[in-house]
Amino acid sequence: MALSLSLTGKVVLVSGVTSGIGKGIALMMGKAGAMVAGCGLDPAESPAAREFLVELHAAGATGMYIQADITDAMQQRNLVNQVITAWGRLDILVSNAGANFFEGAADCTEEQWQQNIELNLASHWRLCKLCRPYLATSGQGVIIIISSNQAYTTIPGCFPYNVAKTALTGLVRALAIEWGPFIRVVGLAPGFIDTPGNQQWFASFPDPAAERARTIQLHPVKRLGTPDETGAWCVFLASEYGSFASGTTYVVDGGRSALLQDQV
Numbered sequence: 001m002a003l004s005l006s007l008t009g010k011v012v013l014v015s016g017v018t019s020g021i022g023k024g025i026a027l028m029m030g031k032a033g034a035m036v037a038g039c040g041l042d043p044a045e046s047p048a049a050r051e052f053l054v055e056l057h058a059a060g061a062t063g064m065y066i067q068a069d070i071t072d073a074m075q076q077r078n079l080v081n082q083v084i085t086a087w088g089r090l091d092i093l094v095s096n097a098g099a100n101f102f103e104g105a106a107d108c109t110e111e112q113w114q115q116n117i118e119l120n121l122a123s124h125w126r127l128c129k130l131c132r133p134y135l136a137t138s139g140q141g142v143i144i145i146i147s148s149n150q151a152y153t154t155i156p157g158c159f160p161y162n163v164a165k166t167a168l169t170g171l172v173r174a175l176a177i178e179w180g181p182f183i184r185v186v187g188l189a190p191g192f193i194d195t196p197g198n199q200q201w202f203a204s205f206p207d208p209a210a211e212r213a214r215t216i217q218l219h220p221v222k223r224l225g226t227p228d229e230t231g232a233w234c235v236f237l238a239s240e241y242g243s244f245a246s247g248t249t250y251v252v253d254g255g256r257s258a259l260l261q262d263q264v
């Protein structure tokens with residue numbers, strides 16, 4: 001029989017599912033048989049939230065969507081409570097929601113620094129803490145924290161986003177050693193993934209199409225990554241086949257970080 005990855009019977013919570021990587025993760029988790037709860041900033045009746053559920057159901061998965069700002073403590077608590085009330089358990093958390101804060105280190109304001117730390121670092125820790133009792137009860141709980149290739153290498157003007165993403169690798173290590181063996185904690189550091197969030201980056205250049213083409217050339221695989229590919233990595237890491245992985249953040253960037261200089 002062919003090897004198959006199955007998350008049947010597992011309940012998954014994914015943050016940031018109305019767009020990009022989070023949506024890809026949720027859909028792949030659903031295709032692997034998991035029941036998927038997703039949150040995002042969009043209202044439940046918005047086209048983006050409705051589309052998320054339609055696609056999840058088309059993939060044959062059971063799903064729910066909850067509007068929640070994960071930087072708000074009350075909304076975070078309400079999010080986790082709704083999942084537990086509906087399905088009675090939680091086995092996998094994918095803490096994905098985040099956004100770019102791209103500045104120069106000299107120009108970054110206190111406000112930008114604070115917003116970035118709240119969204120791209122502190123909210124992950126708080127969501128993990130809220131989910132911990134349920135993941136521990138599951139006995140085979142898994143937390144996947146979405147970091148970035150910016151955690152390992154960076155370029156001018158990507159501050160303080162890269163600082164928060166680097167700190168997430170420390171969060172992964174701390175939670176893994178404190179919360180094992182009943183919870184495994186891993187990080188995933190995607191490179192350039194073709195999402196609306198990433199398009200904002202290209203749009204910041206005078207010629208977005210040219211910058212996109214230049215970026216693709218800097219990848220040994222000569223393309224950008226897809227949300228589905230990122231989701232497939234999460235399915236593997238959460239599955240029984242990924243069960244020796246904990247405390248490490250895995251870079252998946254099409255070889256981009258193997259290139260020392262930007263000449264090809």
Ligand SMILES: NC(=O)c1ccc[n+]([C@@H]2O[C@H](COP(=O)([O-])OP(=O)(O)OC[C@H]3O[C@@H](n4cnc5c(N)ncnc54)[C@H](O)[C@@H]3O)[C@@H](O)[C@H]2O)c1
Nearest residue numbers: 016017018019020021040041069070097098148193195197
């Ligand atoms: N796209 C890339 O190339 C790339 C590369 C490395 C890491 N990442 C990381 O992947 C994650 C997703 O990025 P993306 O490109 O898919 O972004 P995106 O902008 O396409 O989607 C972001 C999702 O997160 C949600 N979100 C944002 N702020 C939120 C908040 N306060 N509360 C709840 N939900 C919130 C949005 O509603 C949306 O569903 C981020 O953490 C990002 O840093 C992205």
